[in-house]
Amino acid sequence: MxxxxxxxxxxxxxxxxxxxxxxxxxxxxxxxxxxxxxxxxxxxxxxxxxxxxxxxxxxxxxxxxxxxxxxxxxxxxxxxxxxxxxxxxxxxxxxxxxxxxxxxxxxxxxxxxxxxxxxxxxxxxxxxxxxxxxxxLTTSRALDYIELSENFSISEMKLTAKFDGVTIMEANLRKTFGLNIIAIIKDGKTAVDITPDIVLSESDLIVVVGTKENISRFEKVLSD
CATH class of the missing domain: 3.40.50.720 (NAD(P)-binding Rossmann-like Domain)
Structure with a gap:
């Protein structure tokens, strides 16, 4: 056969x-x-x-x-x-x-x-x-995904070089993608006190909350 x-x-x-x-x-x-x-x-x-x-x-x-x-x-x-x-x-x-x-x-x-x-x-x-x-299964960008409701989710994603050296204020994910950063994992340490002056690194993991549509838009930017 x-x-x-x-x-x-x-x-x-x-x-x-x-x-x-x-x-x-x-x-x-x-x-x-x-x-x-x-x-x-x-x-x-x-x-x-x-x-x-x-x-x-x-x-x-x-x-x-x-x-x-x-x-x-x-x-x-x-x-x-x-x-x-x-x-x-x-x-x-x-x-x-x-x-x-x-x-x-x-x-x-x-x-x-x-x-x-x-x-x-x-x-x-x-x-x-x-x-x-x-x-x-095919990308390291979306590492974890929790469905909160039909429309809203929490997603953990690995940043890319596009955000290396960029501050939270400069990235402005809330305005650009409608996402709120609720945690940042740097060198294995998790920070939940998110201030505008935090500088992001390529190796950082960020945890965001928002609509599924907005999370998908941000994932696409990370993968491009």
């Missing part, structure tokens, strides 16, 4: 629902090699336009997964959350095949707890969160 084996593939995606498809497509557009598995031939045909390797897999038992080469992936994301039993068994099989990092979609807290107990990282995503996860 399969003839593709490579020592190290950055990402594997199992399941092409809305979340899995968006994640695979975004990772591929970021220039990352992606191995995709799904039992739907039409979905595999569609994603083949974007990824290098996509296979139809009617079964997700350990033997079939191993035959696909999924064990050669550095990170595998199991995106079949709606089928809880299949999700858990597939995640377990991938973990037992020795994949270093396994992330699994969960649809409930109970589902998530089981996945965590077998050693998987857990996400509770919709399509927009799939795109954000792909961003986290």
């Amino acid at each position: 399969f003839n593709y084996h490579k020592p190290s593939i950055p990402f594997g995606i199992i399941g092409l629902g809305r979340f899995g498809y968006a994640l695979a497509e975004t990772l591929a557009h970021s220039g990352k090699e992606v191995l995709v598995l799904d039992n739907n031939e039409n979905k595999i045909r569609q994603i083949q336009e974007h990824v290098g390797q996509a296979f139809v897999t009617p079964l997700l038992d350990k033997a079939t997964l191993e035959e696909s080469g999924i064990q050669n992936c550095e990170t595998v994301v199991v995106c079949i959350g709606e089928q809880i039993e299949a999700s858990i068994l597939t995640a377990l099989n991938v973990i037992e095949l020795g994949v270093p990092r396994v992330i699994a979609k969960a649809i409930s807290a109970e589902h998530g707890r089981v996945l965590q107990k077998i050693g998987a990282e857990v996400v509770y995503p919709e399509k927009d969160m799939a795109i954000r996860l792909a961003s986290k």
Whole structure:
């Protein structure tokens, strides 16, 4: 069935629902090699336009997964959350095949707890969160992300040379991006008393709060 084996593939995606498809497509557009598995031939045909390797897999038992080469992936994301039993068994099989990092979609807290107990990282995503996860996997800019509400979030980001030597007042993130800096991490030390005269450095981490749209705009500036 399969003839593709490579020592190290950055990402594997199992399941092409809305979340899995968006994640695979975004990772591929970021220039990352992606191995995709799904039992739907039409979905595999569609994603083949974007990824290098996509296979139809009617079964997700350990033997079939191993035959696909999924064990050669550095990170595998199991995106079949709606089928809880299949999700858990597939995640377990991938973990037992020795994949270093396994992330699994969960649809409930109970589902998530089981996945965590077998050693998987857990996400509770919709399509927009799939795109954000792909961003986290491919860039060091957005290091952490906490959703406060439907519109507002807290995000921790690594600065770039664009802000090296710039003061808080000069950066003026509140006026330019509608973001408030709530903490700065310099040399491993966290400061929450943010004053306009603080000088930023390329190696600094900043924690900002604002709308998702404004955070995304600032992430784009950091990545450009």
